[in-house]
Amino acid sequence: MKIISGxxxxxxxQDIAAHLDTKLANVxxxxxxxxxxxxxxxxxxxxxxxxxxxxxxxxxxxxxxxMLIMVDAAKRAxxxxxxxxxxxxxxxxxxxxDKPRVPITAKLVANLMTAAGVNRVVTMDLHxxxxxxxxxIPVDHLYARPVFIKHLRENCGVxxxxxxxxxxxxxxxxxxxxxSDAFGADLAIVAKHRVSATKVEAMNVIGDVKGKDCFxxxxxxxxxxxxxxxxxxxxANGAKRIFAGVSHAVIDDHARQRILESDIEELITxxxxxxxxxxxxxxxxxxxxxxxxxxxxxxxxxxxxxxxx
Numbered sequence: 083m084k085i086i087s088g089x090x091x092x093x094x095x096q097d098i099a100a101h102l103d104t105k106l107a108n109v110x111x112x113x114x115x116x117x118x119x120x121x122x123x124x125x126x127x128x129x130x131x132x133x134x135x136x137x138x139x140x141x142x143x144x145x146x147x148x149m150l151i152m153v154d155a156a157k158r159a160x161x162x163x164x165x166x167x168x169x170x171x172x173x174x175x176x177x178x179x180d181k182p183r184v185p186i187t188a189k190l191v192a193n194l195m196t197a198a199g200v201n202r203v204v205t206m207d208l209h210x211x212x213x214x215x216x217x218x219i220p221v222d223h224l225y226a227r228p229v230f231i232k233h234l235r236e237n238c239g240v241x242x243x244x245x246x247x248x249x250x251x252x253x254x255x256x257x258x259x260x261x262s263d264a265f266g267a268d269l270a271i272v273a274k275h276r277v278s279a280t281k282v283e284a285m286n287v288i289g290d291v292k293g294k295d296c297f298x299x300x301x302x303x304x305x306x307x308x309x310x311x312x313x314x315x316x317x318a319n320g321a322k323r324i325f326a327g328v329s330h331a332v333i334d335d336h337a338r339q340r341i342l343e344s345d346i347e348e349l350i351t352x353x354x355x356x357x358x359x360x361x362x363x364x365x366x367x368x369x370x371x372x373x374x375x376x377x378x379x380x381x382x383x384x385x386x387x388x389x390x391x
Contacts, residue, residue, distance in 0.1 A: 083102075083104070083130065083131045083132075083133070083376075083380045084107045084125065084127050084130045084131070084132045084133070084161075085098065085099045085102070085104060085105075085106050085107060085133050085135065085376070086106065086107045086109050086123070086132060086133065086134045086135070086152060086156070087106050087109070087134075087135050087136070088111055088134065088135070088136035088145065088148045088149060088152055089111050089145075089148065090136050090137050090138070090139055090145040090148070090356070091135070091136070091137050091139070091169070091353075091354075091355065091356045092106075093353070093356065094135065094137075094169065094353055094354070094356070094368075094369060094372075095135035097353075097367060097369035097373075098135060098167075098369045098372050098373045098376065099373075100369075101369050101370050101373030101374070102373050102376065102377055107123065107124075107125050107127070107132075108123075108124040108125050109121065109122070109123050109124065109125075109152070110122045110124065111148060111152065119144075119147060119148050119151050121148075121151050121152050121155045122155065123155055123156065123159055126159075127156060127159050127160070127161045128159065128160040128161070128162075129160065129161070129162040130161055130162055131161075131162055131163050131165070131380050132156045132161040132162075132163065132164050132165065133165045133167050133204075133376050133380075134149065134152050134153060134156065134164065134165070134166055134167060135167045135169075135372075136148065136149040136152070136166070136167070136168065137168055137169045137170035137171075137172075137354055137355055138168060138170060138171060138172030138173070138191075139170050139172065139330075139332055139354075139355040139356070139357070140332060140357070142172045142173070145172075146172065146173075146191065146194075149166060149168075149195075150194060150195070150198040153166065153195070153198040153199050153200055154198055154199060156199070157198070157199035163201045163202065164199055164200055164201050164202075165200070165201065165202040165203070165204060165376075165379065166195055166200045166202070166203050166204070167204045167205075167372060167376065168203060168204070168205045169205065169206050169330075169352070169354035169355070169368060169372065170205075170206070170302075170330045170332070170354045170355050171188075171191075171205045171208055171209075171213070172191070173187035173188055173190070173191045174188045174208055174209035174210065174213055175188075175209050176188055177189075177209065177210050177212070177213055177216075188209075188210075188213050188216055189216040192213070192216040192217045193216075195217075196217065196218060196219055200219065201219055201220075202219055202220045202221075202222070202379070203217060203219065203220070203221045203222070204221075204222045204224065204372065204375055204376070204379070205221065205222070205223060205224070206223070206224040206225065206226060206329060206352075206354060206368065206371070206372075207224075207225055207226055207301050207302075207329035207330065207354075208223060208301070209301055209302065210253075211223065222375055222379065222385055222388075224368075224371055224372070224375060224388055226327075226329045226352050226354075226366075226368060226371075227260060227261065227264065228371070229352060229366045229367075229368060229371065230261075230299075230327045230350060230366070231261070231264055231265070233350055233364070233366055234297065234325065234327075234350070238325060238348065240265070240295060240297065240325070241295075242265040242266035242267045243266075243267075244293075244294050244295055244322075245265055245267040245268070245294065245295050245296075245297060246262075246267060246268045246269070246270050246289065246290070246291050246294045246295070246296050246297070246321075247259075247261045247262040247265065247267050247268070247269055247270070247296075247297050247299060248269075248270045248271070248272060248287075248289075248291070248296050248297065248298045248299070248312065248316065249269070249270070249271050249272070249298075249299065249300075250272050250298055250299075250300050250308045250309060250312040251271075251272065251273075251300075251308065252271060252273070254299065254300055254301070255269075255271060257299060257301070258271075258299050261297065261299055265297075267297075268289065268290070268294075269289060270287055270288060270289025270290070270291055270296070271287070271288040271289060272285075272286075272287055272288075272311075272312040272315060272316070273285045273286050273287075273288060285315075286315065287315055287316060287319050291316055291319050291320060291321045292319060292320030292321070293320055293321075293322055294321060294322055295321075295322050295323045295324075295325070296316050296321045296322075296323070296324045296325070297325045297326070297327060298312055298313065298316075298324065298325070298326040298327065298346075299326075299327045299328075300326075300327075300328050300329075301328065301329050301330065302328055302329060302330040302331070302332060303328045303330075303331055303332070303333060303337070304332050304333060304334075304337065305333075305336070305337050305340070306333060306337040306338075306340045306341045306344070307340070309326050309328070309341070309344070309346065309349070310340055310341065310344040310345075310346065313326065313344050313345040313346045314344070314345055316345070317345040323347050324345050324346050324347055325346070325347055325348050325349075325350065326346045326348070326349045326350070327349070327350045327351070328349065328351050329351065329352055329354060330351070330352070330354050330355055331349070331351035331352075331355065331357070331363065331365070332355055332357065333357060333360075333363075334357075338360040338361075338363065341360070341362055341363065342360070342361055342362055346362065347362070348362055348363075348364055349362055349363045349364070350364045350365075350366060351363065351364070351365050351366070352365060352366050352367070352368045353365045353366070353367050353368060353369070354368060371388065374388060375388055
């Protein structure tokens with residue numbers, strides 16, 4: 083087994099390797115003066131089980147292309163099997179044609195990865211679970227749910243009897259239901275109206291949140307607009323404490339400031355991308371989760387128990 087890291091998130095790759103009691107393979111990933119990516123694997127990988135760790139976080143196009151180039155290098159070095167470990171799968175939001183003459187980039191990226199030579203994909207909390215069907219190769223879809231639930235119980239004093247799990251939009255109800263079932267908590271939904279790509283107006287709350295702790299759960303956030311608008315209307319409806327959880331916090335300084343000034347007491351996220359940090363923001367490690375998945379895949383063991391909590 084060989085673990086290869088791109089430049090997108092080397093810290094996570096090192097933590098995964100440490101969990102597996104191994105070291106990252108010796109690989110050079112650099113750029114030519116004109117910006118083209120260069121890759122060379124300095125170890126023999128002939129017949130090996132190669133895992134390439136590279137989330138497609140910003141700069142998205144660069145990191146995705148770097149992944150494809152590393153896959154090609156491994157394939158031409160006669161690797162036995164190539165698994166793309168993508169804690170964050172970018173371009174996933176464009177998973178259908180909801181407007182005329184728009185692309186379906188989630189499918190395009192799946193085709194690119196398969197064409198490059200990827201034999202298997204390991205990812206976490208896809209924007210839509212059905213994206214797995216865009217691949218004609220096996221996909222192991224992991225969930226951050228166990229990591230979040232453990233933190234909420236041990237560090238936030240969250241109790242199922244006084245907790246409401248809230249979906250910030252109708253599309254996230256199924257995910258929120260899984261959390262509410264795990265906690266034995268009630269479920270609520272915030273009906274929202276998106277004004278633009280960066281602005282959201284929360285409309286109303288479906289469910290009773292008065293006097294209760296609320297846990298807002300979503301798969302990702304970039305601007306924090308959806309979460310902050312949802313928190314505002316929850317507070318207006320009498321919510322006590324408001325926690326938020328997003329699997330992938332692809333945020334900038336503006337989003338951090340917005341979260342800091344919001345009614346959210348704590349935003350918990352994972353280290354699937356390297357930019358998740360700041361006051362009120364708590365990143366949790368998913369290296370043990372991915373490390374265990376990689377170990378089981380390599381040994382031909384079941385990973386089913388990692389899918390659910």
